[in-house]
Amino acid sequence: MKFPGDTVFPFLLLAAVSAPAVLPARAQLPAGPGRAETEKLCQACHEMAKSVSLRQDRNGWGNTLKKMMVLGMKAPDEDLHLVLAYLSKNFPAEELPPVDVNKARAIQLESRMSLRRSEAAAILRYRKEHGNFRSLEDLLKVPGIDAAKIEAKKHILVFAGAEPRRQEAAPSRE
Numbered sequence: 076m077k078f079p080g081d082t083v084f085p086f087l088l089l090a091a092v093s094a095p096a097v098l099p100a101r102a103q104l105p106a107g108p109g110r111a112e113t114e115k116l117c118q119a120c121h122e123m124a125k126s127v128s129l130r131q132d133r134n135g136w137g138n139t140l141k142k143m144m145v146l147g148m149k150a151p152d153e154d155l156h157l158v159l160a161y162l163s164k165n166f167p168a169e170e171l172p173p174v175d176v177n178k179a180r181a182i183q184l185e186s187r188m189s190l191r192r193s194e195a196a197a198i199l200r201y202r203k204e205h206g207n208f209r210s211l212e213d214l215l216k217v218p219g220i221d222a223a224k225i226e227a228k229k230h231i232l233v234f235a236g237a238e239p240r241r242q243e244a245a246p247s248r249e
């Protein structure tokens with residue numbers, strides 16, 4: 076006798092291997108407000124694992140919900156709000172670590188800070204000549220870089236290693 080499950084199995088196996096972040100089909104979703112609504116709504120047409128196969132911000136989840144509605148999903152607005160909040164909270168965009176300006180390689184400066192190759196090279200050259208950057212102001216002294224671009228990314232920058240072993244002391248301003 077053949078069970079339908081037999082044919083599904085190799086597919087699941089493949090999915091598990093290629094995308095380890097995906098929940099197994101029967102796994103529980105994390106607890107929290109909106110879980111029941113999400114479970115009800117998001118496994119009506121496909122496996123839950125597919126529904127939560129993405130990691131994205133609220134905007135991204137909003138777009139996914141719109142897409143599912145185009146594909147025929149129907150739910151009252153209150154439920155949609157709950158589901159949107161639930162998905163954005165429990166399956167958020169992957170956070171990238173901050174960029175350590177004193178360790179970053181050229182390629183990281185280029186991609187994470189949207190810098191041109193020449194700007195990244197200028198930062199590395201300056202770092203080599205002057206030592207570690209201590210602050211944003213330090214970084215803005217690098218000739219040939221676009222200050223506005225640097226300012227726009229200041230929230231992802233850290234300046235580790237500039238003054239090692241000074242942190243436990245009370246802040247002093249010599």
Ligand code: HEC
Nearest residue numbers: 116117119120121125126127128129139143146147148158
């Ligand atoms: C009315 C049916 C239906 C419902 C309900 C539904 N989906 Fe889908 N979903 C689809 C179809 C059709 C596809 C594309 C074909 C496929 O992958 O099976 C899909 C694909 C997806 C994908 C794969 C990536 C993509 O964008 O195509 C994700 C993620 C997804 N759905 C998330 C969800 C979430 C989250 C919910 C609950 C809020 C949900 N779906 C509810 C029909 C639905």
